[in-house]
Amino acid sequence: MAKEKTKEFVVPKSNRIKIAKATIGFNIVGYFFITLIALICLLPFIMIISGSFSKESLIVTQGYSLLPRGLSVSAYETIFKNPMIILNSYGVTILITVVGTVLGLFITAMTGYVLCRQDFRYRNVLSFYFYFTTLFSGGMVSSYIFMIQVLNLKDSLLALILPFMVNVFYLLIMRSFMASVPVSIIESAKIDGAGEFRIFIQLVLPLAKAGLATIGLFIALEYWNDWYNAMLYINSSEKYPLQYRLYNMISSQAAMAQLSQVSTVNVENMPTQTLKLAMACVATGPIILVYPFVQKFFVKGITIGSVKG
């Protein structure tokens, strides 16, 4: 290393061109691969969207492709002809997302605030109490049995809401966000005689808006994308959240037939293949639509989590 440096000190004149050459080389390699990676990230989405707009008959004979085969909206028509099943699942997903996110965010904010209060003597003990659960867990079997037998939540929407309510990782990020609220404000409010709850609601929460938005979005995304808890705990079809409904349709012909009966389409005429992809689009659509607006919050949350978590 030292040798290289002295060598370059000796020949400073040719440096300018050398720097430029290396940078060009780096740019060619870098831009090429980064574009390739970006394309690979994007292609599956394009395949699904174009598949969902394809003609079923062409898919059956020729298979999927990158561009739509023919152009048809019959898959979407089938879904929306009798939209009760989809709307029902949307309802369940929106319900658990809203309730879970609001409650979870409030609990996370309160706890994060308590954990960052320097004058709270047991903050480190409590932090470890939460952190320990990421190191050691009871595992899938005992969680399942506890949920079913002790809490008695089989086939209850609570079984979908409770598991994501407190996430230790988000709790620790929230603690970092809360730590940026100036202590002097809290102290002066105390001197003015404000109670702890009032300080939290009226002073701390408004100052921690960025943190609340970030963690709220993280929690909401988890609820929106959940299918696993539904698979474990939910039996009755009218309580299926969106992602699990989608999974069910993709994996089982029976679920497809159910949809066709409801929407009075003949099973033979039903666009099975394109329908699967159209369902995927309908289930993911909202996320893709809000993605450009919320992306920066996620970047911020991950950044803070990586620096201090």
Added chain:
Amino acid sequence: MNKHSGFGAVVHDFKKNWPLWLMALPAIVLVFVLAYMPMSGLILAFKNYRYDLGIFGSPWCGMDNFEFLFMGGTGWQITKNTILYNVLNLFTSQFLSIFVAIVITEMTGVVYKKIVQSVIFLPYFISWVIVGTFVYNIFNTDYGIIKGICEMMGVPTVNVYRIEGAWPWIICFFNSWKWCGYNSVIYIAAITGIDSACYEAADIDGANIWQKIGHITFPSIRPTLITMILLQVGRILRGDFQMFYQIIGNNSNLYNATDVIDTYVFRSLTTSGNLGFSSAATFYQSVLCFVIIMLVNGIVRKIDADYALF
């Protein structure tokens, strides 16, 4: 100053700070109910579980469950798979994320940089169910993309579901695909945190871009890389269940190559109903994970305390 000790001190603090305790209470209770209480279920591994008797009423059976699990070879097979997948995923995804982070931070075109970053971050936002749809879309033997490509080239259709050896790479691919954007955000944060004076000094010394990356960027993001590896090593016995389940499904042809502890446990939980084996597998997974994380963290702490997780 403090005349109280142990539990008395907690009670005293509670009396003094009860509003703060009350605010933390919901989370304390939730974590206790959802995380600490199920830990007691781990004793199932030593019991012959009977549904009518519950966790605590079922009779003990000593180490029988473990013996059965490992005698048939299943225990070793799923352990081996879990570790292999995690190691493979760890290296490929970290390598890719670091590469992406370095290129993105060096990019000069602002608009293109933003587009690329958004696109690469996108897969993080979709559920594994959608990823499962992609897999179906690509590998499906009747209508999949692979079939189309094979027909175009005039070769017989490749049924990927029959090729065991391909799946570690497919899983590895989708793992990197899903997490690349997320992880690269972490590395980008680490790179932007580097003091720009270092780069300016290097410019004056006449270092080219490769030298700057090799001598400044890499050493500077090493702590981040070590933290990421540490976190992953702690999870080395926990596969990403959602990923495996959505990509492989219940495809019994591929169990040999793709069964990890989590999928095995899930299957015995939902289909065969043999809770004894699966509890034994979970017990051994939880305890070993904990031991590994403590061990690795202890070693790292000995070498350089700054890098340790706790």
